[in-house]
Amino acid sequence: xxxxxxxxxxxxxxxxxCIAICLxxxxxxxxxxxxxxxxxxxxxxxxxxxxxxxxxxxxxxxxITFVKIDTGTTxxxxxxxxxxxxxxxxxxxxxxxxxxxxxxxSTPEFDYIAENVFSIEESTKEHIETIxxxxxxxxxxKISDTSKKPLSLINVKIKCGSxxxxxxxxxxxxxxxxxxxxxxxxxxxxxxYFGSSTTVSIVQGQTxxxxxxxxxxxxxxxxxxxxxxxxxVIILMGALWYFFAYYKPKKRQGAKEAxxxxxxxxxxxxxxxxxxxxxxETKIEFKTEVLAPTGEKIHEVEGELNPRARDIMNTLNERxxxxxxxxxxxxxxxxxxxxxxxxxxxxxxxxxxxxSLEAKKVVKVDTIGKLKKxxxxxxxxxxx
Numbered sequence: 001x002x003x004x005x006x007x008x009x010x011x012x013x014x015x016x017x018c019i020a021i022c023l024x025x026x027x028x029x030x031x032x033x034x035x036x037x038x039x040x041x042x043x044x045x046x047x048x049x050x051x052x053x054x055x056x057x058x059x060x061x062x063x064i065t066f067v068k069i070d071t072g073t074t075x076x077x078x079x080x081x082x083x084x085x086x087x088x089x090x091x092x093x094x095x096x097x098x099x100x101x102x103x104x105x106s107t108p109e110f111d112y113i114a115e116n117v118f119s120i121e122e123s124t125k126e127h128i129e130t131i132x133x134x135x136x137x138x139x140x141x142k143i144s145d146t147s148k149k150p151l152s153l154i155n156v157k158i159k160c161g162s163x164x165x166x167x168x169x170x171x172x173x174x175x176x177x178x179x180x181x182x183x184x185x186x187x188x189x190x191x192x193y194f195g196s197s198t199t200v201s202i203v204q205g206q207t208x209x210x211x212x213x214x215x216x217x218x219x220x221x222x223x224x225x226x227x228x229x230x231x232x233v234i235i236l237m238g239a240l241w242y243f244f245a246y247y248k249p250k251k252r253q254g255a256k257e258a259x260x261x262x263x264x265x266x267x268x269x270x271x272x273x274x275x276x277x278x279x280x281e282t283k284i285e286f287k288t289e290v291l292a293p294t295g296e297k298i299h300e301v302e303g304e305l306n307p308r309a310r311d312i313m314n315t316l317n318e319r320x321x322x323x324x325x326x327x328x329x330x331x332x333x334x335x336x337x338x339x340x341x342x343x344x345x346x347x348x349x350x351x352x353x354x355x356s357l358e359a360k361k362v363v364k365v366d367t368i369g370k371l372k373k374x375x376x377x378x379x380x381x382x383x384x
Contacts, residue, residue, distance in 0.1 A: 040092055040093070041090040041091060041092055042090070042091060042092075042093060042120050042124045042125060042126065042127050043088060043090060043125060043126045043127070044088060044089050044090065044091045044120070044126075044127050044129070045086055045087075045088045045126065045127070045128045045129070046086060046087055046088070046089075046098070046128075046129045046130070046131055047084070047085055047086040047128070047129070047130045047131070048062065048081055048085050048086065048087075048100065048102070048112075048114075048130075048131050048133055049085065049130060049131070049132050049133070050112070050132070050133060050135070051114075051132040051133060051134050052134075052135065056084065056085030057081060057085050057102060057112065057133065058081055058082070058083055058084070058085045059080070059081060059082070059083060060080070060081050060102050060103065060104055060111075061078060061079075061080050061081075061102070061103050061105075062078070062079050062080065062081055062087065062100055062101065062102050062103075063076075063077075063078050063100065063101040063102075063103070064076070064077050064078070064079060064087075064089075064098060064099070064100050065098070065099045065100075066091065066096050066097070066098050067096065067097045067098075067099075068092075068094050068095070068096055069094070069095040069096065069097055069117070070094060070095060071094075075091075077089070081102075091120065091127075092120075093120045093121060093122045093124065094119070094120060095117070095118075095119045096117070096118055096119070096120065097115065097116075097117050098115070098116050098117075098118070098129075098131070099113075099114070099115045100112075100113070100114050100115075100131060100133065101113055101179075102133060104205055106205075107204070107205025107206060108205070108206065108207060109136075109137055109138045109178075109205050109206060109207055110136060110178075110179060110205070111135060111136065111204055111205040112133035112134060112135055112136060113133060113134055113136045113179050114131050114132060114133040114134060116129065116131050134181055134182075135181070135182040135204040135205075136179045136180060136181055136182065136202075136204065136205075137180055137182055137202040137203050137204050137205060137206050137207065137208060138176060138177060138178050138179070138180060138202075138206070138207040138208070139158060139176070139177045139180055139185065139187070139200050139202060139207070139208045139209075139210065140174060140175075140176045140177075140207055140208070140209050140210075141156050141158075141169075141174065141175050141176075141177070141187055141189070141200075141209075141210050141211075141212065142169075142172075142173055142174050142209070142210070142211045142212070143156065143169050143173045143174075143175075143189050143211075143212050143213075143214060144173055144211065144212075144213055144214075145213065145214055145215065146213060146215055149173075150169075150171075150172050150173025150174070151169060151173045151191075151214060152168075152169050152170060152171045152172075152173055153168050153169065154168065154169045154173070154189055154190070154191055154214065155167075155168055155189070155190055155191070155369045155370075156168065156169060156175050156187065156188065156189045156212075157187070157188045157369070158177050158180065158185050158186070158187050158188075158200075159185060159186050159187075159188070160180060160181050160183040160184070160185035160186075160202065161181070161183055163180070163181050163183075165177055165180070176207075180202050181202065182202050182203065182204050183201075183202055184199060184200075184201050184202075185199070185200050185201070185202055186198075186199055187199070187200055187210055187212065188368050188369060189212040189214060189369075190214075190368045190369030190370065190371050191214065191369075192370060192371075194214055194215060194371065195214070195368035195369055195371045195373075196212050196213065196214055196368075197212070197368065198210050198211075198212050305328075306381070306382035307382075308379075308380070308382055309380055309381065309382060312360065312362060312380065315360075316357075316360075316362075319343075319345050319349060319350075319353045320353050320356060320357055320362075322343045322345065323339055323343060323345070323350075323353055323354075323357065323363070323374075324357070324362060324363075324376070326339055326342055326343055327339075327363070327374065327375070327376050328376070332375060332376040332381065333373065333374065333375035333376065334373075334374055335371060335372060335373055335374065336350070336354075336365075336372035336373075336374060337372075339374060354374065361377055361379050361380065362376065362377060362380045363375060363376055363377060363380075364377055
């Protein structure tokens with residue numbers, strides 16, 4: 001009787017009902033999954049074209065990275081462009097950033113790069129996009145000194161139109177710029193005190209090589225610091241020696257002979273006021289040291305400024321004259337740091353003076369990394 005109660009008519013009906021309900025739930029879940037899948041993903045079709053020729057890029061491998069902007073979800077995949085220059089992928093609705101790299105196996109580097117942003121709506125079933133890709137190449141830069149020794153930790157920068165990138169050389173004095181747009185680019189290299197530059201042409205899918213030689217034997221590293229400290233100590237000791245040896249005795253004698261000196265100085269002041277501007281201009285001279293590549297002085301060149309330069313000097317203020325006179329003494333060019341140290345002009349005032357002198361076409365300022373090179377113009381020197 002107990003077994004019949006469990007497996008009797010009522011038991012069999014109850015079991016059948018449960019099985020039927022489970023089957024219905026499974027079918028409904030499957031239908032819901034199909035419905036959700038159909039509504040969640042859109043069929044994305046992307047066509048790839050060369051931005052320079054507007055032609056389709058066909059039958060090449062392509063690396064694609066999708067990044068969902070609001071969540072940061074990232075999808076990486078590799079596809080092959082078909083004969084129509086396109087590929088397809090199922091993707092969920094939202095705002096997406098897509099980056100692509102196209103590689104031709106016949107070249108050693110990547111050949112194209114592009115980035116695009118697009119939005120897919122919830123109700124979208126198919127989304128079509130066209131991406132224009134830019135031809136790219138690479139540049140490997142080697143930095144060495146005059147003895148061909150590789151220089152590490154040198155700041156290097158490449159500039160191709162609006163594109164810029166920078167880095168530091170490794171222990172072998174080398175740095176490689178990757179994915180650089182095809183163009184004629186300028187490469188700069190500099191340490192804290194010296195710099196140089198060169199030009200390199202980027203070829204699609206290839207690596208362009210360039211070498212820059214830096215002369216950094218004297219103005220680099222701790223040697224420059226020790227040299228600066230030593231010079232400061234020597235100058236300070238010289239100033240103290242001059243003060244105790246000459247300044248005080250002259251001051252005592254001046255107290256006794258004050259009436260005679262004041263009487264003698266008055267005519268001199270009047271004579272200085274009546275001196276013609278032409279006479280002062282002829283006394284503007286310069287002295288330039290000519291140096292060998294090793295840094296040794298060969299000889300000095302002395303001369304007078306041309307008429308145009310003399311006229312311009314009369315229009316400059318005191319700080320501007322100091323800068324120009326210092327540049328003339330240094331062979332018409334120097335660095336901002338050297339000018340500031342020698343003239344004691346504050347940094348802000350020095351920047352304003354450079355702007356004024358550049359506007360007057362007296363100097364030109366070139367920035368290379370952290371280094372600022374200042375040079376008298378050919379126009380000021382009367383060379384053009």
